[in-house]
Amino acid sequence: MRHARSIRRGLGAAVGLATVLAAGPLVAEDRIIMRGNYYREQSTRVLAPVVYVEKDVPDERFTVGAEYLLDAVTSASIGAGAAAVTGGDFLFTEFRHETTVRVASRLRNWSLGGFFRYSTESDWISRSFGASVARDVFGRAGNVSVGYAGNVDSVNKIFAGRVLPHNSTGDTNLQQVNYLGLGYTHALTPRLLGGVLAEGIHATGPQDNPYRQVRDSLPETHPLLRRRGALSGFLRYAVPKTPLVLEPRYRFYGDDWGIVAHAIDLRAHVRFLKRVVLRARYRYYTQTGASFWSADGYYPAEAEFRTADPKMSKFHSHTPGGELTIELDGLARLRGLHWLRGAWVQGTYNHIFQTNRFGNARLGSLAFSVPF
Amino acid sequence: MSTDRSLPVVRVATVVAAAALGLGALSLSACATVKPSEREVLSRPEMNPATEGLEEQFQSHVESAREGGFGGHGAAGGGCGCG
Numbered sequence A: 001m002r003h004a005r006s007i008r009r010g011l012g013a014a015v016g017l018a019t020v021l022a023a024g025p026l027v028a029e030d031r032i033i034m035r036g037n038y039y040r041e042q043s044t045r046v047l048a049p050v051v052y053v054e055k056d057v058p059d060e061r062f063t064v065g066a067e068y069l070l071d072a073v074t075s076a077s078i079g080a081g082a083a084a085v086t087g088g089d090f091l092f093t094e095f096r097h098e099t100t101v102r103v104a105s106r107l108r109n110w111s112l113g114g115f116f117r118y119s120t121e122s123d124w125i126s127r128s129f130g131a132s133v134a135r136d137v138f139g140r141a142g143n144v145s146v147g148y149a150g151n152v153d154s155v156n157k158i159f160a161g162r163v164l165p166h167n168s169t170g171d172t173n174l175q176q177v178n179y180l181g182l183g184y185t186h187a188l189t190p191r192l193l194g195g196v197l198a199e200g201i202h203a204t205g206p207q208d209n210p211y212r213q214v215r216d217s218l219p220e221t222h223p224l225l226r227r228r229g230a231l232s233g234f235l236r237y238a239v240p241k242t243p244l245v246l247e248p249r250y251r252f253y254g255d256d257w258g259i260v261a262h263a264i265d266l267r268a269h270v271r272f273l274k275r276v277v278l279r280a281r282y283r284y285y286t287q288t289g290a291s292f293w294s295a296d297g298y299y300p301a302e303a304e305f306r307t308a309d310p311k312m313s314k315f316h317s318h319t320p321g322g323e324l325t326i327e328l329d330g331l332a333r334l335r336g337l338h339w340l341r342g343a344w345v346q347g348t349y350n351h352i353f354q355t356n357r358f359g360n361a362r363l364g365s366l367a368f369s370v371p372f
Numbered sequence B: 001m002s003t004d005r006s007l008p009v010v011r012v013a014t015v016v017a018a019a020a021l022g023l024g025a026l027s028l029s030a031c032a033t034v035k036p037s038e039r040e041v042l043s044r045p046e047m048n049p050a051t052e053g054l055e056e057q058f059q060s061h062v063e064s065a066r067e068g069g070f071g072g073h074g075a076a077g078g079g080c081g082c083g
Helices: A002-008 A011-021 B002-030 B049-066
Strands: A031-041 A044-056 A063-075 A092-107 A110-121 A124-137 A142-159 A162-165 A174-189 A192-204 A225-238 A244-255 A260-273 A276-287 A315-327 A344-354 A361-371
Touching: A031 B049, A044 B049, A110 A142, A344 B049, A361 B049
Parallel strands: none
Antiparallel strands: A031 A044, A031 A361, A044 A063, A063 A092, A092 A110, A110 A124, A124 A142, A142 A162, A142 A174, A174 A192, A192 A225, A225 A244, A244 A260, A260 A276, A276 A315, A315 A344, A344 A361
16 A cells, blocks of 8 residues: 555646546457556565557447556565665565556547546545547647646545555545646657647646655645646657657646656667567656655654655656567467457556665566457 | 645646746747648658657556656647647
């Protein structure tokens, strides 16, 4: 519960929300995708299998999708990242169950999407919902989109075997998040695609970890209001006479807790065989610390805000990674394997070198997808 | 304190406004340049941001749990005549 609380933080805001603009992975095709995700760092291991099914009813004009994700988090006993401050370390595993239902519709130049997600674990219940609208413009050379998503989370803490609401310094344990995203993608040349995305989040309610403490055993206390904004952009360029596609990305982020972040993500996609695609990736991320972050963990008793969350610290990270996708159409020619037409398998690995207390991390996944 | 806190938000708003103006100008100048008959390369799977939805979802999950920032993974619904 304690670590998952940290893993959950921002998830409602970002996960549900990244999906709302993309209208989820619905791609107008009856398909099932099974993916096993793995994350490991110094004191935490996460296994997150997910199954996703989508079906056109009867065609791309209306598509429904459903997803189930299980988070199995094995972690040290102290709230994520706080062990170095507070000491103590024994392992336990907890589970989070997440179910998502999506709908999407494609009508001429318009794309509509919506989702509802419910997530539950021992001390946190999250409800997310959202809708998006996109329209092709300039003779389908451009696409403009707007997406909204909301989160209403019940934040609790387990104390002496009882589940108690965690209000932090407020009068409710409901964390409410509103997200708005505006995106635009444009085919700039026959080989160059570009896009921008502006995102904003308004979050109210308890946003600290009820288990995490700063030095002198004082509880962590974060502001009850957080306003966040991000602007990102990308290009995809197909290099002439090669199977290479280059994809630079950049994101700028700022919030009223004093954090300013920059992320540069460079990717190269190479279809080096007819049915094999390799993607290499390097990401650099840097952020300033929150205005109430204390590097040594000491706060005066009268301090309004206190944090032991490594996410609030100044740090940077380097993430190299690779992904291999093999399309299985070739196997579909074999007797009895025709059902593999359009199927693929995919393996992904990223290694995160970071300077915060979480320490370096490994991130991987294996996926299999087949149409039906 | 309030001035310090509002500074990044103001900075974001400034960058967003500048980028919107820049992109708007770019879009208007580029909107008629790519005809449907010229979109063969753009229709390749590697050129479609929407194909990485589920993987991006997990990346976003980890980043939002381990970083102070968020965002950047929302593909704008494909479109753009590439599909």
